[in-house]
Amino acid sequence: MKKKVIFLGGPTASGKSALALALAEQARGVIINADSMQVYDALRIITARPSVEDEARVPHVLYGYRPASPACSAADWAADATRAIDEADLPIVTGGTGLYFRTLIDGISPIPDIPDAIRADIRSRMELEGAFALHRELDARDPIIAARLEPGDSQRIARALEVLTATGRPLSDWQREPNQGGLRNRTDLDLVCLALTPPRAELYERCDRRLALMMSEGGGLAEIKALMAQNLDPALPVMKALGVPEFIRHLSGNLSYEDALTFGQTATRQYAKRQLTWFRNQFSDWVSGDAQHLESFMAEIYSFIRF
Template identity: 55%
Template sequence: MALKRALFIAGPTASGKSALSLRLAEDLNGVIINADSMQVYKDLRVITARPSEAEEAEAPHKLYGFLDGSEVCSAAFWAERAMEEIETAWAAGQTPIVIGGTGMYFKVLLDGIAVIPDIPDDIRRSVRNRCAAEGSEALHEELMAVDGRTATRLAPGDSQRICRALEVYLATGKPISAWQAETAPGPMKAHDEAGEVVKVVLDPPRDVLYDRCNRRFDLMMQQGALEEVQALMARELDPSLPLMRSLGVPQLIAYLRGGLPYDDAMEDAKMQTRRFAKRQLTWFRNQFGDWKRLPAQLSESAYGDFVNKNIKNPLTE
């Protein structure tokens, strides 16, 4: 009898996740489930490196391009949808392959997320405006007085998380650390503890990754990234939306509006992509210490050895 087994593949941008997932889907009767926070949106296929239509035709792809760019996809919402797709794949006798670069998506699916009430808009605006005017260091000191546990683990310059923690306290009267302590396990936790989840991080050498980031952005431009961003601009969406801050988008918008020369826009976009990939590498190494590590490129023998030892043999009793 077939066992319930899922394969999680995380990795930084441009590390070769999509190519590996296609190969695994073919070998394992797999369903590829997106775990990238930008690829959930339908607006920017090229610049978010979403699988092409031809690639999507090679194997079932789920949770790609299923939301409009005007929406916000929370990790909790994604985890609910991902679990539905995993259960559907199991029911069909297929192997769910959850793949992407958004580490928090994997964390929520496995470890859960604190159910915190919605923050009123006036509180959020007030905190954000204060941060802009006073600086994150001042708010960090304030947070230390009301939620020392959270403040201790946050750098004074981590404005996004500092603001979030203060917003939660001001809105609920309860520190975010207390909310997080009450977090229920994620929907995949029991399967992970039962050994049914194979967890892999693609961990390429940094110089190789940076080169791939540069070359991929050049390829995106050849494939129509600029035209995609131009169409997105025409929608006049709120610039604070996640999709509007996707890698390369702010730089191309600046170029299209005449505020940045083309070459400068390209260089800045590539630099921001490399920096993001570096942060992803660091995050995965710190947060996913028990996950298996793989290089970005696997030889035929290394690929076969990995699949046989970690995936194929455990898939059947």
């Protein structure tokens, strides 16, 4: 009999965690994180990781299991998630990072590992010369990828130059190769994919309310202060988590609390909108609906899991 694997995706504040928890309790599942910010140990509150109490109710894996630096790539996470899926009787993979889901399900380009020496050299150049200078170099050597990246996107610019230096081939060339791996190609797994896509107005209201509560009552400011104390590279993903840039400016004395909250809420709504678009367009074959709608399918999903 094939192992059942449940995928539960959707935008931030859509109710994924609560639905995954209910499903895991009913079906004795293991919840596997698929949120690119919740993999880091530095920001439990601001990234809305499951609470300690929820984590005690059912097994949760790949939450807060990596330090804030270095960055965790989609390929890194997919390898970890594949192992977690193989170890669980009923894996429930939940999160909002579409690239994580796509990499895990459909595989990734067969790019060789980058030698540590090349990686260190490119990162050192990034610190000394800056992202804009390296973006100009990338534009001369791989204009296809350079056109897709913002000139200040230091992480992705460095990655593209590392691949080019290590392999002699542009990243855009590698991305045209057929993907390798991916759970969709495994004959021992039966995948069911669900996407929470609540009405936009309702989702935006949830986003605004949650960030306000995090910062006023939930300890979000203290968490960001602790993050600032680590003196991390501002280009790291964890430094760009929703609400973090705005409240770093507030804590540095450059923005009022009210403006930081307003800007943070705006950024969160914009991100939620992009996630909704991603799940509706990129995962059109997934069963979709709002949380209330999908909860009505619990009995049906449970039947799928059992039989």
